[in-house]
Amino acid sequence: MSIMKTTEKQPILxxxxxxxxxxxxxxxxxxxxxxxxxxxxxxxGPANSGxxxxxxxxxxxxxxxxxxxFTGEVFFKGNSLYATKDADTVRKQIGMVFRKPTLFRxxxxxxxxYGAQISGVTQxxxxxxxxxxxxxxxxxxxxxxxILDDTPEQLPTGQQQLLCVARALAxxxxxxxxxxxxxxxxxxxxxxxxxxxRELTDDCTVIFATNKRRQAARVSDVAGFLYGGELIEFGxxxxxxxxxxxxxxxxxxxxxxx
Amino acid sequence: MNSLMTHPNPRQKFVLQGIALVILxxxxxxxxxxxxxxxxxxxxxxxxxxxxxxxxxxxNDLYFFLSISFLAILLGVTCAFYLQEWLPETNWxxxxxxNQVSILSGIPSLLYGLLAVLIFLPxxxxxxxxxxxxxxxxxxAASLKATVFQGDTTLFYAMLLTFVILVMPRVIKTTQAALRxxxxxxRESAYALGASRSQVLMKHVVPIAFPLILxxxxxxxxxxxATAALFIGVCIWSHAPQSGQMTGGFVxxxxxxxxxxxxxxxxxxRYSPVxxxxx
Numbered sequence: 001m002s003i004m005k006t007t008e009k010q011p012i013l014x015x016x017x018x019x020x021x022x023x024x025x026x027x028x029x030x031x032x033x034x035x036x037x038x039x040x041x042x043x044x045g046p047a048n049s050g051x052x053x054x055x056x057x058x059x060x061x062x063x064x065x066x067x068x069x070f071t072g073e074v075f076f077k078g079n080s081l082y083a084t085k086d087a088d089t090v091r092k093q094i095g096m097v098f099r100k101p102t103l104f105r106x107x108x109x110x111x112x113x114y115g116a117q118i119s120g121v122t123q124x125x126x127x128x129x130x131x132x133x134x135x136x137x138x139x140x141x142x143x144x145x146x147i148l149d150d151t152p153e154q155l156p157t158g159q160q161q162l163l164c165v166a167r168a169l170a171x172x173x174x175x176x177x178x179x180x181x182x183x184x185x186x187x188x189x190x191x192x193x194x195x196x197x198r199e200l201t202d203d204c205t206v207i208f209a210t211n212k213r214r215q216a217a218r219v220s221d222v223a224g225f226l227y228g229g230e231l232i233e234f235g236x237x238x239x240x241x242x243x244x245x246x247x248x249x250x251x252x253x254x255x256x257x258x
Numbered sequence: 259m260n261s262l263m264t265h266p267n268p269r270q271k272f273v274l275q276g277i278a279l280v281i282l283x284x285x286x287x288x289x290x291x292x293x294x295x296x297x298x299x300x301x302x303x304x305x306x307x308x309x310x311x312x313x314x315x316x317x318n319d320l321y322f323f324l325s326i327s328f329l330a331i332l333l334g335v336t337c338a339f340y341l342q343e344w345l346p347e348t349n350w351x352x353x354x355x356x357n358q359v360s361i362l363s364g365i366p367s368l369l370y371g372l373l374a375v376l377i378f379l380p381x382x383x384x385x386x387x388x389x390x391x392x393x394x395x396x397x398x399a400a401s402l403k404a405t406v407f408q409g410d411t412t413l414f415y416a417m418l419l420t421f422v423i424l425v426m427p428r429v430i431k432t433t434q435a436a437l438r439x440x441x442x443x444x445r446e447s448a449y450a451l452g453a454s455r456s457q458v459l460m461k462h463v464v465p466i467a468f469p470l471i472l473x474x475x476x477x478x479x480x481x482x483x484a485t486a487a488l489f490i491g492v493c494i495w496s497h498a499p500q501s502g503q504m505t506g507g508f509v510x511x512x513x514x515x516x517x518x519x520x521x522x523x524x525x526x527x528r529y530s531p532v533x534x535x536x537x
Contacts, residue, residue: 061450066347092452102447118451171451
């Protein structure tokens, strides 16, 4: 997992001097970093350190937050993310899974097929194929293949979250953001999500925000430590967790800070 | 909002209701005086009320009532969608409209009825039209309908105006509350998948909010029914002796409906499912 080989590659997401305010309150202070393709990039940090705000900036979900203002630039594959008016297309390419599993009305099949419909699939055969492919990918297919027409609310929380991942994958995004996806899950369900995240890097870039240090160490290739809205350190996960440059990072990863 | 309005204790509540009664009385008595001075021949509805067949008149009224309230509710729902979904919360137009809506929706519907009878109908030129028709000896719901639909739409607009002012604020208030009740995570998840605003609205927001919007429409319609009580009162008046004296029954009816209206407005405000905004 050496980071050195890939540093020459153009990052899929580039963030330059990003400052974010909610009203008068500054949440993020001059962040600059690059997210590499087909890697898991994790952001760790204590509560209120700006992790969620940061990842919500990366797919323009903050557009709906009142009093949201920002300076700086976010580049996606070389193009400015905020220059285009078509934020829906941006979110099709950069998907997101939230802390709490949110199920839509309708059956399990309809929930996953909705993602495919968003990406423009209309034929029912193609929809069925997409549902099966993405449920297989998340490991849910064997569990739910007989109850596809039932409501997903009967599933346990972990499977609901996997269903949300399947739905997000059905849109076929290039980048998938996880915002504390295991916040509501038990350890066994957490392992399933973590394994899935590792497998996703075959064709997808993953950004992973979490406040669990060990989870970030297990899952990520690259990690960033956010504290009080500042990016204290950003680099290879091994280095962050074994030989950090900044004193605060060391204190956090060893459990003395936050 | 001060503490008196948010958590009134029983005594403060009593005082508030007393103040409301005094204000209502102050509004009602001038209107009452105008009504007393008006001669029966000036009353606009009287010629309509002398329709020979009460059943056809009833169906005609229902026909008007349903079509016009449908239009008013449609307008109100559209307006609420625009305010809640398109305008940001800090927009001054939205704040202005929301303030006006909360003031208007607190007024007892009986007063809207008086507004309609005393202002909209006399000034809309309907009386002349009806008198022209009735001079042909052709009075009735059918001829009124013919007048309205043969290119002359003044009565339609007068009724629409009354209904819009009466029904729209209540519909806007309940529809906005229904739209606010749609869980934010549902919206965010749909947006995060890349759904456009119209897709989110049609696929997620409207199906969840629809039952509440419907309930709000029904509530507004029942307020409109309360207004109809006034028109019944006017019909009774039109059958009063030609001297223009109030009959005892009519005074009783009007007083009773006023008390009922005040009571219902308090009850509606007290038990309304609409959460009041603390901004």
